[in-house]
Amino acid sequence: MDNPIQHLKSTLNWAFIDHQQDSLDQYKPRLLVNNKETSDFVLTPLLEELDRCQSFIFSVAFITESGLATLKSHLADLKMRGISGKILTSNYLNFNQPKIYKELLKITNVSVRLTDLSGFHAKGYVFEHEDHSTIIMGSSNLTAAALKANYEWNVKLTSFKHGGLLEQFHNEFEKVWQKAVPLTDKWIELYQILYDEVQKASRNHPLTLPLVPEAIPQTVFSTISPNKMQQSALMNLQDLRSTGAQRGLVISATGTGKTYLSAFDTRNFAPGRMLFIAHREQILHKAMTDYQRILGGNDSDYGILSGTSRAIDAKYIFATIQTISKLSTLTNFDPKAFDYILIDEVHKAGAHSYLKVIEHFEPKFLLGMTATPERTDDFNIYELFDYNIAYEIRLQEALEENMLCPFHYFGVTDFEYNDTIIDDTTMLSQLVTNERVSYLVEKINYYGHSGEMVKGLIFCSRKEETLELSRMLNERGYRTKALTGDDSQEDRMQCVTDLESGKLDYILTVDIFNEGIDIPCINQVVMLRQTQSSIVFVQQLGRGLRKHSGKEFVTIIDFIGNYKNNYLIPVALSGDKSQNKDNIRRHMKDTSYIKGVSTINFEEIARQQIYRSISNSNLTALKILREEYFQLKNRLNRIPRLIDFIENDSIDPLIFTEEHFSYYHFLLKIKETVPHLSEQEKMYLMMLSTEILNGKRKHEILLLKLLLVNGQVTYEEYINALKEADCSTDSETIESVKRILDLSFFTEAVKKKYGNTAIVEYTANQFFRFHPLIAKSLENNAYFREMITDNVQTAIHKNKQYVCNEPLTLYQKYSRKDSCKLLNWHSDESSTMYGYKTKHQTCPIFVTYHKHEEVEASTNYQEEFVSPEILMWSTKNSRKLQSTEVKTILEADQRKIDLHVFVKKDDAEGTEFYYLGKAHPDQKSAVQESMLNKKGKSLPVVHMNLVLEHSVESKLYGYLTRSFN
Structure with missing residues (x-):
């Protein structure tokens, strides 16, 4: 069904009559809300429509600088493409500040008019496309809070040219637009005068005139209290010291109040004397002021130790590392002179000057603070602080906590x-x-x-x-x-x-x-x-x-x-x-x-x-992986497991497999001291790291997990475990699992690489068990067992992004080999699959969207998206409409053959393709044409439209279809 109007009718039936009936996604009405848990925001579809439109009109009562900022780069791109729009707004309630109108004038591809319509409060966004329009209307003004944070309700609707609602919207907009005045410098000048008068009046009569919120200056120092981060960190520091710890590390994003935190903790600790160390004098002056606000006391209690300032007798000393580390300065202080020492920007503490100071003093507590503990010189900041991380908050969490x-x-x-x-x-x-x-x-x-x-x-x-x-x-x-x-x-x-x-x-x-x-x-x-x-x-x-x-x-x-x-x-x-x-x-x-x-x-x-x-870029160069590895090792004070990299948001464990066969091989490569594994054990690890670690099917992972615990598992126990995990239990999938784990799925060359020995056997009395060779290694080599267990645990975590009751998960990436495995083919036929292959009632279709310029003409097929639901696709060359291979695909629905579509942007993405779901051939669209090979010979090829069951997700669609040449 390649008819946009028919598609729209089906989505209207879905929206207003029966939501259980099938409908393509592109035209479906949607309720737009801001949901930070799912990262769904009103802003996202608004920007997607803006990026694809041919013109737009906005009607909004209120606009803020921050709201307009969310659109600026997109409007700049539209200007380069010759696309313009209109914005209708007002000075309703004097909410819009004069500066926002100046900002609007900078955007030369947008016409702005202002209405004096009483109570103007309209909020609507209309985007004109080639064959339809999209309307977003509801509660959201053009403010960052409305588009990304506030609880808002907006409806996104699709209409064709003659749609009644669209016509009503345009008529109403034009009626107000024609009476509105254009935004000009002169208008802004007059508005500024009015705005200033209103603000002055609002300060004098706050209950009778509109207010624009103003910041209340903080003048009473005694009322300063810890923010949410500081409260948690202070509690953690107190708990840490209660264990007898004498050192602690706080990792906190820039701007989150580390200096105030240290002042609050100093107040809690109540030291006889305190030393604050930083690397620049200007930091000291600001820190000393902050401490005075929190701790109070006499000015004489505070002193700077830097340059010509030599306040060595003060109760609270603020020193630069350059001064305090000088031998002539350091020897003036008894090692026990300070009960509490704080080092700011402590990631620098690997330098000799810092280490000299740290080794000299014996405080009751040493606190280090930094936003970036990561180092590239192998110095272990974590070890310096006895691996005591009292608190950690990074940029994203700090933004979320406002x-x-x-x-x-x-x-x-x-x-x-x-x-x-x-x-x-x-x-x-x-x-x-x-x-x-x-x-x-x-x-x-x-x-x-x-x-x-x-x-x-x-x-x-x-x-x-x-x-x-x-x-x-x-x-x-x-x-x-x-x-x-x-x-x-x-x-x-x-x-x-x-x-x-x-x-x-x-x-x-x-x-x-x-x-x-x-x-x-x-x-x-x-x-x-x-x-x-x-x-x-x-x-x-x-x-x-x-x-x-x-x-x-x-x-x-x-x-x-x-x-x-x-x-x-x-x-x-x-x-x-x-x-x-x-x-x-x-x-x-x-x-x-x-x-x-x-x-x-x-x-x-x-x-x-x-x-x-x-x-x-080569992101997996050994030097880069080694640096990331040692940063995590330093943090953990041990050799990390694969699961540690996930739990600490570090390297993707699959990188080790892609570059070095297995994590164990990587450890050998960087000359890490690890227990010995036999060649056969290395091959077992290689197999599980390559085939199971990616987590693309839970069935094998779950079986291995059961076997590691129980030694052997009955067929019935395995099926029950799959059902409990909501995994498919059809016989074809179970047979596929057996073929993977006994290696019969793989080519002879791959079997040899994996040691030609099964991982798991299925016995005549319907038991699954480890093959005796691997079972012996698991029993006798604790380190080998640990490595296998780690692989399985990591695979379980990787599997969370995949569904278990379907063979393939929408928008995840798969190779040709993955498709053979997950579609339950008896063997790996990826080497002869090329663009597609029909077998076992399935036909995976692989499309490289942007072909390299050097691709031979006879394989540079005409393939492109007609829309997010329709992919124009080409068969291999030398195929005609009458070819059995072509007829099989065209009649796939009648023959109950599932067509699975995989697309990647270009060959730079490697061997994996995004899975776009099942598709259905549009038989009426099939045409036979000719293409020339590099020798000039004419070759037949068939083009047809494939209608996807799921409209391609908009961000992925934009990524795939954009040309980056």
């Missing part, structure tokens, strides 16, 4: 110089051309900032660029200052003061201010350098995440050139350390993992550059 200022991240395409985007080799002279500076100014103005004045921090790639760019920006009227490692602490502190007071618009820097600097007023962070480290990326992003009364959010503008390390951007934003390219691609396709009202946005060309970087 402890940080929300951010809107924009991945922006960097400047093109001579038709080439700036890359790793670009010379300095090209980084600071007038054209590039104009481009930078255009982008930072477009994406803007929260609040009336910009207070920005720009991270540059090199010292010379920092100095020259500052000079050129100053020539254009900006007030900027360049800071490098050559500048003194006094210069740095003065710059921060000038930024806070409004004397500076931007501080430009390189290699400093990544960490340790506290400037809460920052409302814009600009990244003009390639991402070399996900740790540094988060540190720089974190400079703007402290809350401040003068900002609603912080804007992060990341200029993305053609850099080889661009793949680190989604890694840093998501916190994903799996080294799994598919995981990283998923974080690019779907950014709903970001918590609160924060958003992640990429301009289309920047998005393409990141995808290319993911494809071209």
